[in-house]
Amino acid sequence: MNIEFKKIPASGIPFETSLGEIRFFGEALKTNKTMVKCTGIMEGNLLHVCDRCAESFKLMVNERVEVFASDGLYEDHEGEELLNVIEFFDSSINVDMILQSEIEAFKSDYHYCGQCEQLKGE
Template sequence: MKIPFDKLTFPGTEFEELFDELKFSGKLVKVDLKMAKCEAKITGNLKHYCDRCGKNINLALDEEVSLFLSNGTYKDHENELSDTIEFYDGEIDIDEIFQSEIESYKSDYFYCDECKILEGE
């Protein structure tokens, strides 16, 4: 799903995307002409694997997402590091944000119940 920056409003534009057993829903709020804020949540189950033994596991997600979205190049004038995604075609790609957040989540280490016992968790 793509939402044009021009169509965003100050009260906010709500969205919801489903992928397998995951739901990504939230609101896009226009901050200024070239910037929007995404306040969202990812919930559901994600199929993954144990990073120790390779066994298939399910991860229960209930993750908050808070990002800034820039229409074009983002210039950090206050020298603060922020979570900002740049889009260059005048549209916000919700699917791209969703997939990026899932891949970021999966980059952590996850263990099955048996391996957690071996690790002493």
């Protein structure tokens, strides 16, 4: 799903996409001429491998997401709050790419199956 930067109002526009069993929905709103704030929820089930025993299991996902999309190269300013920014260079936001990126970031944390969760800390 692509949303053109010029079609996003300051009042916001809803979006929804999915990848496998993961659904991502929320709102994109323009914060300035070249920046859009995308806030939403990523939820569903994700097949994952336990980081302890290497068994596959379904991981429940229910995460709040806040990402900024930049129309072109983003340059931060000294003293500015550090932002989670994804740069797009074709004047549109690829919401599917944002979802894929957030899934990979979620998977990079340690996740244990139910059996290993009970053993955690031993």
